Amino acid sequence: MLFVTTKSLQKPVYYCIINLVVGDVLFSTTTLSKIISRYWFQDGTISFLGCFVQMFFVHYFGSVCSVILAVIAIDRYAAICYPLQYHSIMTNQNILILLFGSWILGLLGPVAMVIRAYPLPYCAEHTIIHCYCDHVSITTLACIDRSLYSIPALIYAFAILLVPFAVIIFSYCSIFLAVMQISGTQGKMKTFSTCSPQLIIIALFFLPRLFNYLSGNIGIKFSTDLRLVIIMMYSVLPPMINPLIYCLRTEEVKKLLNISILQNMHHIPVRVNGLD
Numbered sequence: 192m193l194f195v196t197t198k199s200l201q202k203p204v205y206y207c208i209i210n211l212v213v214g215d216v217l218f219s220t221t222t223l224s225k226i227i228s229r230y231w232f233q234d235g236t237i238s239f240l241g242c243f244v245q246m247f248f249v250h251y252f253g254s255v256c257s258v259i260l261a262v263i264a265i266d267r268y269a270a271i272c273y274p275l276q277y278h279s280i281m282t283n284q285n286i287l288i289l290l291f292g293s294w295i296l297g298l299l300g301p302v303a304m305v306i307r308a309y310p311l312p313y314c315a316e317h318t319i320i321h322c323y324c325d326h327v328s329i330t331t332l333a334c335i336d337r338s339l340y341s342i343p344a345l346i347y348a349f350a351i352l353l354v355p356f357a358v359i360i361f362s363y364c365s366i367f368l369a370v371m372q373i374s375g376t377q378g379k380m381k382t383f384s385t386c387s388p389q390l391i392i393i394a395l396f397f398l399p400r401l402f403n404y405l406s407g408n409i410g411i412k413f414s415t416d417l418r419l420v421i422i423m424m425y426s427v428l429p430p431m432i433n434p435l436i437y438c439l440r441t442e443e444v445k446k447l448l449n450i451s452i453l454q455n456m457h458h459i460p461v462r463v464n465g466l467d
Contacts, residue, residue, distance in 0.1 A: 193447050200443070203286040204270070207263045208437045210290045214259055215430035218252035221245060222426050225323045242324040243309050247301045249325050253400070254297035254351045256429075260393060261355035262289045263437070264362035272369045300347040307340050308333075320415055322422055327404065348404045356397045363390060388436045392429055399425040 194200045194209050225245065228234040237245065266286065270277050304326050311333040319328035326344050333340070363386055370379055399421045438444050 193444065197447055200447070201283075203281045203283060204263070204266050206283065206286050206290060207259060207266055210293070211256060211259045211263065211433060211437065214252050214256040215433055218249070218256060219427075219430045221248040221252060222323045226423075226426075229322065237324065242329065243305050246308075246324040246326060246329060247305045249323060250301040250304060251297050254300060255293055256396070257351055257355045258293035258296060259290065260396065261358040262286070262293060264359040265289075268362035268365055271366045297351075300344075300351060303347070304344050307343075311335065311340065320418065322419060322426070345404060349401070352397055352401055352404075356393075356401075359393055392432050392436050395432075396425055396429040 194205055222245075225237065266281055269281050273280060308326060308330050311330065312335060313332050314334040317332065319332065321328040327341070330340050330344075366386065403418075403421055403425075439448075
């Protein structure tokens with residue numbers, strides 16, 4: 192609402208944040224609805240078609256969020272390392288092209304996964320060890336050698352995770368080096384306090400996913416409880432914490448929120464001695 196109603200927020204970094212918000216909400220809606228029905232209402236079933244629909248959206252929104260996090264890192268890299276050229280490099284048009292490309296690029300892998308996995312013969316027990324449907328848990332139930340199907344999916348998963356992750360690491364390393372060279376102690380501390388939470392949440396998004404995909408495809412076995420904890424870690428924590436990291440820690444957003452709260456407080460009717 193602040194983004195739509197405040198013209199000063201309609202600039203590249205906030206376009207990125209809004210797209211991340213949309214991706215997080217859609218990913219959470221896709222996954223948490225089934226998680227809640229499973230653990231709260233003891234409804235642990237899903238239709239065959241519904242499982243593949245969920246699988247598509249889980250991988251699609253996860254891919255989109257992965258690329259958007261890389262776009263945010265590129266924007267911060269340009270802002271700090273090339274401050275004089277920033278407004279000519281990261282124009283609204285350029286950032287919208289990158290963000291639109293993120294949503295289009297994210298479609299390719301999940302569509303291919305569903306098309307290849309849906310026709311497989313599933314003659315094993317129809318129970319997945321997971322909170323929701325994803326490619327690894329579904330194709331594990333197939334009655335044929337799944338390597339022909341899992342290897343391309345694994346390559347895509349690592350490409351969509353490792354490439355953005357590498358871009359993010361490069362961007363933040365460049366930011367740290369630039370700040371260390373040109374800034375005083377106060378500026379360094381401010382940069383570290385700003386970037387550290389972002390790197391922590393980025394690590395929570397990428398590293399458990401990479402471990403989950405790798406272990407599922409090379410046969411690493413560990414307890415079901417630990418597997419579910421890892422899944423919940425990257426499914427629930429990043430969407431929950433992203434608004435705190437990328438919005439509420441931003442000075443401009445905090446000021447606008449304070450102004451909005453104060454304005455709303457002036458419109459709240461107060462009762463004094465029984466009178467409005």
